Amino acid sequence: MTDEPVIDPSLLRGLTQSRFTRRDLFRYAGAAGGALGISAILAACGTKGIATGSAASGKPNANMGTAAWWAQQSEHKVLDFDNWPYYMDIGPNNSHPSLDEFTKKTGIKVNYTENIQDNPSYWTQHILPQLRAGQSQGHDIIVLTNNDYPLGYMLNFGWAIPLDHSAMPNFDKYASKLVTNPSWDPGNTYTMAWQSGYTLIAYNTKYVKGPINSVDVLWDPQYKGKIGMFGNASELGCVGLLALGKDPATSTPDDWTAAAAKLQEQKPLVRSYYDQDYIKALKAEDTWISMAWSGDIFQAGLQGYDTLQVAIPQEGVMFWTDNMLMPYTASNPKDAMVYMDYVYDPKVQAVIEDYNNYVCPVPSSKGIIATDLHDPAVANSPLVFPNSQMIAASKNYYQWKDAQDLKTWNDTFIPIFQ
Amino acid sequence: MERHVHPDLPVEPDEPPRRARRRFQPAPYLLGAPAILWLAILFIVPLFTMLSLSLQTCDPNTYACTMTWNFGEFGNVISRYSDQLIRSIVYAGAATVIDLVIAFPLAYWIAFYGGRRKNFYLLMLLVPFFVSFVIRTTAWQFLLADQGPILGPLKSLHLLPQNYHVLATWIAVVAGMAYNYLPFTALPLYVALERIDRRVIEAAGDLYSNRTSVFMRVIFPLAIPGIFAAFLLTFVPAAGDFVNASILGGTNNTMIGNVIQQAFLVQNDYPAASALSAILMAAMLIGIFAYSKILGARTIEEYV
Numbered sequence: 001m002t003d004e005p006v007i008d009p010s011l012l013r014g015l016t017q018s019r020f021t022r023r024d025l026f027r028y029a030g031a032a033g034g035a036l037g038i039s040a041i042l043a044a045c046g047t048k049g050i051a052t053g054s055a056a057s058g059k060p061n062a063n064m065g066t067a068a069w070w071a072q073q074s075e076h077k078v079l080d081f082d083n084w085p086y087y088m089d090i091g092p093n094n095s096h097p098s099l100d101e102f103t104k105k106t107g108i109k110v111n112y113t114e115n116i117q118d119n120p121s122y123w124t125q126h127i128l129p130q131l132r133a134g135q136s137q138g139h140d141i142i143v144l145t146n147n148d149y150p151l152g153y154m155l156n157f158g159w160a161i162p163l164d165h166s167a168m169p170n171f172d173k174y175a176s177k178l179v180t181n182p183s184w185d186p187g188n189t190y191t192m193a194w195q196s197g198y199t200l201i202a203y204n205t206k207y208v209k210g211p212i213n214s215v216d217v218l219w220d221p222q223y224k225g226k227i228g229m230f231g232n233a234s235e236l237g238c239v240g241l242l243a244l245g246k247d248p249a250t251s252t253p254d255d256w257t258a259a260a261a262k263l264q265e266q267k268p269l270v271r272s273y274y275d276q277d278y279i280k281a282l283k284a285e286d287t288w289i290s291m292a293w294s295g296d297i298f299q300a301g302l303q304g305y306d307t308l309q310v311a312i313p314q315e316g317v318m319f320w321t322d323n324m325l326m327p328y329t330a331s332n333p334k335d336a337m338v339y340m341d342y343v344y345d346p347k348v349q350a351v352i353e354d355y356n357n358y359v360c361p362v363p364s365s366k367g368i369i370a371t372d373l374h375d376p377a378v379a380n381s382p383l384v385f386p387n388s389q390m391i392a393a394s395k396n397y398y399q400w401k402d403a404q405d406l407k408t409w410n411d412t413f414i415p416i417f418q
Numbered sequence: 419m420e421r422h423v424h425p426d427l428p429v430e431p432d433e434p435p436r437r438a439r440r441r442f443q444p445a446p447y448l449l450g451a452p453a454i455l456w457l458a459i460l461f462i463v464p465l466f467t468m469l470s471l472s473l474q475t476c477d478p479n480t481y482a483c484t485m486t487w488n489f490g491e492f493g494n495v496i497s498r499y500s501d502q503l504i505r506s507i508v509y510a511g512a513a514t515v516i517d518l519v520i521a522f523p524l525a526y527w528i529a530f531y532g533g534r535r536k537n538f539y540l541l542m543l544l545v546p547f548f549v550s551f552v553i554r555t556t557a558w559q560f561l562l563a564d565q566g567p568i569l570g571p572l573k574s575l576h577l578l579p580q581n582y583h584v585l586a587t588w589i590a591v592v593a594g595m596a597y598n599y600l601p602f603t604a605l606p607l608y609v610a611l612e613r614i615d616r617r618v619i620e621a622a623g624d625l626y627s628n629r630t631s632v633f634m635r636v637i638f639p640l641a642i643p644g645i646f647a648a649f650l651l652t653f654v655p656a657a658g659d660f661v662n663a664s665i666l667g668g669t670n671n672t673m674i675g676n677v678i679q680q681a682f683l684v685q686n687d688y689p690a691a692s693a694l695s696a697i698l699m700a701a702m703l704i705g706i707f708a709y710s711k712i713l714g715a716r717t718i719e720e721y722v
Contacts (some may be wrong), residue, residue, distance in 0.1 A: 006610045112431075119682040120686075121684065128481070132481070267670075269667070269670075270668075271586045272586045272668040273669065280559075284564065285563070285565040286563055286583070286586070404478070405477030407478055410685055414685070415498075418502065418677055
């Protein structure tokens with residue numbers, strides 16, 4: 001025994017017998033905490049903000065996107081495109097024919113991914129942390145919607161590369177009036193539309209007798225427990241405003257409070273506040289009537305859910321646009337420009353649109369879908385190629401003036417679905 | 419625990435007398451290093467970051483956060499989200515009680531009557547864990563759908579009204595949590611029951627104890643540490659859960675986990691999210707201390 005090395009018995013026991021009791025843990029944690037001087041540590045954890053409009057770190061160089069800057073760029077024959085799920089035409093073996101055609105034509109290989117599930121979480125996880133640190137977020141083109149805050153932040157921070165307007169012949173020639181010079185990006189300085197869509201009402205004709213011509217149906221007590229709403233502050237708030245007869249685009253904070261009260265009144269009738277899964281609830285007949293996005297309902301109809309119908313309420317339908325843009329860390333901007341303009345070729349867009357069934361940004365694709373692709377159902381749908389009645393019914397989203405404005409909106413509407 | 423040693427049994431020697439001089443031995447410290455690093459990097463650092471953030475003020479325009487010692491955020495979030503906080507505790511408590519009621523007989527049966535197949539039964543208990551948590555919960559969403567395989571036939575037989583539903587109610591959320599956390603309850607109970615010395619039970623029988631009093635006065639008291647461990651392992655994750663509420667719940671079933679997730683990922687309101695997380699943690703710790711006082715901390719430390 002005399003030659004045995006001596007180790008503190010408590011440590012030995014702790015390491016070999018896993019008998020580190022909770023009491024020990026709390027005792028040590030307390031001692032450690034006291035010794036470290038908690039306040040100093042807590043105070044050291046502040047985070048640096050984003051320097052808007054200055055050339056601080058995490059900020060692109062000042063002449064990015066100018067004609068001179070574009071002249072220095074060259075194609076790298078590769079492109080990273082991150083999009084939303086089910087948003088690209090699918091061919092045999094899960095290929096994407098329009099992308100394959102693009103590669104064949106231009107020699108640019110496309111790494112196509114579908115990582116964007118919703119705007120805010122993509123922003124908080126895949127844009128903000130990387131771009132503020134000046135690191136690439138991995139993609140040359142991403143797609144953000146104009147009805148949520150990340151797109152506005154992206155443009156305000158100067159984090160999108162201005163488009164090369166000398167390289168957009170198809171866009172200039174074929175783009176729909178609905179997506180040119182939009183209010184959220186005047187002159188299409190940074191963005192081109194991927195697809196647009198409507199937020200409207202869908203209902204199951206098995207249980208709900210149409211026609212429906214007002215959003216008031218969402219407040220009808222006979223559908224108690226069968227009404228689906230969106231758990232998204234922007235979408236939910238707009239329906240509340242429409243129900244009060246207000247135009248969301250020109251609404252005021254007082255209108256928002258009134259709309260929130262109206263939505264609170266509806267809450268006992270609502271089954272749940274859904275995200276992307278609202279369509280599953282509609283298909284499973286968990287909901288009989290629901291807020292919905294136009295393309296989903298159209299696609300569901302094609303899949304055989306023919307009792308699902310859309311209603312165009314007289315108060316109006318919300319019109320939104322998903323926009324392609326280049327984060328400033330994009331390493332292949334030239335290739336991205338080539339691609340973004342390529343999708344405005346009516347023949348290419350026809351292929352993409354015939355799969356998507358959202359609102360087509362290229363009106364000239366209509367004839368091609370009807371004749372060459374033999375799909376008159378899509379070509380003649382006012383949800384894909386809006387007629388004058390649809391365009392008249394379209395309402396724009398409210399654009400938040402600043403972060404405080406956005407916070408007021410969120411604080412008004414988020415408590416409804418929490 | 420005091421040792422009551424039978425006079426005839428050999429007595430273990432106490433620790434050898436301490437030496438006056440000690441040499442430094444690095445091996446145990448090195449062996450402990452990975453675990454200590456793990457704790458420091460993945461627990462202590464995030465914990466302090468969270469506490470720090472809860473006291474900061476963030477500029478929503480630039481995302482700059484500065485330490486302002488803003489303790490007001492705590493009062494603010496408690497008053498705004500007291501419903502969700504209370505609901506989380508109630509739902510998690512209900513799910514834990516349900517689990518204890520289901521798991522105790524199950525663990526008892528496996529421990530005492532499982533025989534050679536004990537390990538097989540335990541494996542069966544764990545098999546659902548080979549499938550992702552979210553997928554299992556989504557499967558319930560499918561099974562319990564209003565016109566799904568369970569409610570659909572009952573409705574077409576007119577045994578249930580047409581607009582009856584289980585999904586989107588608190589029942590679905592609590593049942594979902596009870597289902598998902600059952601193994602966390604059953605395993606510690608099994609361990610506690612399994613390690614009960616059978617001779618003690620025989621001795622109780624020899625002393626004319628009937629089966630009820632053997633259970634009430636011998637088995638149950640010896641299982642209390644297992645019940646406490648089961649409670650901890652079930653209640654703590656259940657109270658912070660947000661998956662069940664978002665997949666199976668409806669309006670007014672939102673739990674505090676959903677609020678924290680929304681605050682972090684959608685609103686970018688880091689101070690509020692951190693304050694809520696800290697409050698949830700503090701509430702749990704206080705609850706656990708109170709609970710351990712009631713059950714007697716000394717016996718529990720033997721097991722946890």
